[in-house]
Amino acid sequence: MTELKTGALGNGRLSLDRRTFVKGATAAAAGTLVPGSVLADDTLNILVWCDHADQKLIGPFEDAHNVTVNVKTYEGTGTALSILEQSAPGDWDVIVIDAPDVPQVAGLGILDELPDDLAPWDDIFPTLRNAPYTRVDGKVYAVPEKFGYYGFCYNRDVVDAADVRRGDIAWNDAYSGRIGVYDYYFPVLQMIGLSMGLKPADITVDHLGDIRERLLAMKPNVKMIGDIVSVQNALVTKSVDVVVGGAEFTVSNLMASNPHLDWTISDDGGLIWNQGIGILSDSNRKELAALFLQWILSPEGQGLLATSECFWAMPANSKAVISDAEKATLRWDEQDDLLARSETSLLPDPEIDVEMLDIWTEFLQS
16 A cells, blocks of 8 residues: 555644534544454445444445444544554545645555546536536546534524624623634634635735734633634533634534524634545455446435435435425525535645644634
8 A cells, every 4th residue: 555644634623623523532432443444345344533433324224235334433634544554555545634634645556546426516516516526637536525613603503693793703802701612723813814814825924913902902802712612512502602714513403402503604604624535545345336436426315415414414416306495505596695605715825834743733722
């Protein structure tokens, strides 16, 4: 197998990100594969995020093809690369990955080029279909399967919806000591950039001083900074009223039992995140892996993935089978507007990345 370097993706900058969910650990424990332990032709080994571990998603595929799906979940692309580096060739067949990471990972030679007709491209939301990282030199290595936004989630019992949509709520003294911040540096800094009229692709080193000043000015109103588990719990228990950087992936699966929760993006626009699914080049079960991808991308599979117990988000397939109530929670009917007002979250280039990390560290320690 190609030697893998976790530092190739920003020194592990994705090792702790929005996939750290309340139920992720229990979902992972249910089906962890010991690399090299199962190589039968009737077994598919998948390295995925926790939303793919639900039996309601895996079970129908297993039944339809009389196979077993062994699941290992991970958080962050750097972690996935470490797992692959420690595995034997052919141990893993399918991988789910942060879509912006696809060009770098494809460059390592570990993703198989996918036939163009594998995905229902005409049914995939155009913004995802046309994202800058969907094709690498004209080739497809991972197909978009799920997406959402970095924006705001909040307690609608006490927070004025107009305030949160303004995008400057973190600097509003009316919410002093009531702000939580998701500890994921580059989307939050890109959100600040949007509030200043800067698209992610337009941010340069020269802009970082103004972004830093704006970020540090937020700190007096901030009560806590934490991972998804921490900010979720703070919002559920009403310890904070607003979480900066959260959105549907943070609260959608909690809203039915916690009616005070809600989410939105700012009028300045949101940031789109997007995950993709691909086949590993060393897989010995590529035909079965391709069938699995087709199931995940089908309308039925997309509806189940979108409403995974681990976390909810929008399916990439616009024809996903999903209930009216679930659509309402995910703002299905608003997607044209939300996508039109949002920008794709991009990984910073190395120079900007280093500076952003320094700024974020200063923010955490200030």
